[in-house]
Amino acid sequence: MADQEDQQKIQQQEEEENVDQYSYSEGDQYESDSDNLKFDIAKPEKNPFRPIGIDFQKIQQIAHLAPNSKEIQQEEENRKKIEAYQLYQQKVQEADQNQKELEKQIEEKLNQQKEEQLQNLQKQPIELQINKGGQLVNADEIQKIIYPWQVLFDDTWKKNYYYNPVTKESVWELPLDIVQKLSDYRRQFEHRLYDYQERNFFKFLPKQYIARQREQLFQKRQKVMLRPARKQVEESLATKFGYKQGDEEYNTWFDRFLSDGNKYKEKDSALTRMHPDIDSGYTKADLYEKFSTYFCLFFARGCCAEGVNCRYYHRIPTMDECEQIDNSKDVFGRTRFANHREDMKGIGCFTSDTRAIYITHYKMPKADTSTQALALMYDTLWRHFSPLGDIDDLNVIPAKGVSFIRYKHRCQAEFAKEAMDSQALDQQECIMCKWAYEDPNPKAMSREFEEEKLKLVNAVKDKEKKEQQNSQQFRKKVDGQQIRDRSQDDRKGKRGGDRGNRRGGPRGRGDNRGRGGNRLFDDD
Ligand SMILES: [Zn+2]
Incomplete structure (x- = not known):
């Protein structure tokens, strides 16, 4: 028992010492808790496994009251790492900023260069x-x-x-x-410029589709010329289309037969139609009279009974051929007039541009929406009119039931107009083709304006040439007259004024005046 008492004493002493340690080592906040600690520690008998010496540091570790030296080291290391990382981030940010500034500078320089280039271009x-x-x-x-x-x-x-x-x-x-x-x-x-410009039909028809169709047409035209042209009809239907001379009144003032009577006739749909793939081929014109004849009007209407024996071309006119045709004639060799006919039909006129055709009396295709119908209309027009020439632009105006088709050359428009007048498109109809007054497309208008400018330049050039020629001729005349005058003055004394009378111009007048004076003098 004495040992137990001794042990208790030792424990008490240790506890006191530890308490002192504790009270000294830690801050003031733990002093209030010291009673509880004492209370726990003061019941050693209840806990048999209680260790002899109390390691307060361990308790503090368990209670997370104080950090371990290792942890502190780790924390420090972590802190260093974090600081290093922050430093790294700062550096990265700085680098980014620098890079951005550099990029900005580069962009500014590039922009400056661009502006300079633009300014140079403008100059x-x-x-x-x-x-x-x-x-x-x-x-x-x-x-x-x-x-x-x-x-x-x-x-x-x-x-x-x-x-x-x-x-x-x-x-x-x-x-x-x-x-x-x-x-x-x-x-x-x-020509290349026309291909790249924006057109109305590109709204509804894809560019690739149009390009493919154009290629196919070009290839077809070349193939077709290897075979002879076929007879489109067995018997000529020319009497149904042309009018006989004497049917109408003859106007002596204008030197032509009046054809206004046709205006009030009811329009019948055409009996025949030209199919460019089937009908076209070489004719006598291609074999014997190259570049000296025109295209067959009856072929265009689909009723030429001659076939290979026809003396006119049986094919679609190409761009080169169109450019060779004289300005006073149309593609079929008919003379063009100075003005359009009153009903805007017939042969075109040479004073205004006749590359656009005006089409009415067609039926719009049926579709769910109006835009779909419009797209279908563009497609049908393209399918029917593109084989007849190089289409420059299409324009459908659904509100007025009217559409415009503009070709690259007026001869192509003339051909297409004759071929498609009073024909049917996809439905049962009888469309009417007329000459268009103006193309409503503003881009086309600007193009026209440029072309007209060129024409004006040409006209001015011609005029200057003529003036130069006239001035040269005038000089020649003046010189000749001067020479003659001198010679006449020399001869006058010998032969008299009889010969001077025959010569025209100012000399003759002078002679007359002289004579008049003589007469007056004689009368007086
Ligand atoms: Zn023919």
Whole structure:
């Protein structure tokens, strides 16, 4: 028992010491809890496995009151790591910012370069700017064409002007000869330009479809020419279409038969129709009279009974052939007039552009929505009219029941108009083809305007030529008269004024005046 008492004493002492340690080692907040600790520690008998010495540090560890030195080290390490990471992040951010700034600087530089390029382009003449058919017109060639003229930019007027270093002239516009050469050069790119421009029919017909169809048509046309043209009908139906001379009144003032009587006739649908794939082929015209004849009107209407023996072409006119046809004749060799007929039918006129046809009396295809119907209408028009020539643009105006078809050349329009007049499209109908007054498409209008400008330039050039010729002739005349006058003055004394009378011009008048004076003198 004495041992137990001793042990208790030792424990009490240790506890006291530990309490002191505890009270010293930790902060004030734990002093209030010290009673509880004492209370727990003061019941050693209840807990037989109680350790002899109390390791307060362990208790604190369990209670998470104080961190272990290892943990502290770890935390420090972690903190260092975090700091390092933060530093790294800062550096990364700085690098990013730097990069962004660099990119900004690069972008600014690029933009500046672009602006400079644009400004340079603006300073260049229009010929160099225009992007023709996806390809830039070669600027060097243009420089060659306008040599020795140089293109310069005037800052005050914001305009290009041309300077000739040889004669030291500076002008706003180039001489007409060079303008003509430039326009000729530009015309090479025109066909390509048309292909790349936006059209009305591209709204509803995909570009690839149109391109494929054009290729197929081109191949078909080449194949077709290897075989002879077939007879479209056995007997000629020409009497049904043409009018006999004498049927109508003959107008002596205008030197032609009046055909206005047809205006009030009811329109019948055509009896025959031309099928370009089946009907076309070579004829006598291709074999013997190349480039000297025209296209067969009856073939276009689908009623030529001649076949291979026909002296006119039985095929769709190509672009090259159209360009060779004289401006005073249409594609069938009929003479064109100065004005359109009153009903806008018949042969076109040469004073206005006749590349667009105006089509009415057709039926719109049935569909669920109006846009679908419109798309179908574009498709039908394309299918029926594209085999007859190179379509430049289609325009359907559903509100008015009218559509416009514009070809690349007026001869193609003439051919298509004759071929499709009073024919049926997909449904039972009898469409009417007329000449269009104006193309409502503004892009086409601008194109027309440019073409008219070119025509004007040509006209001015012709006029200048004529004036030069006239002036030369006038000089010749004047010189000749002067010589004659001298000779007459010499002869006058010998032969008298009889011969001078025969010669026209001012000399004759002078003679008369002289005689008149003589007469007066005689009368007095
Ligand atoms: Zn024929």
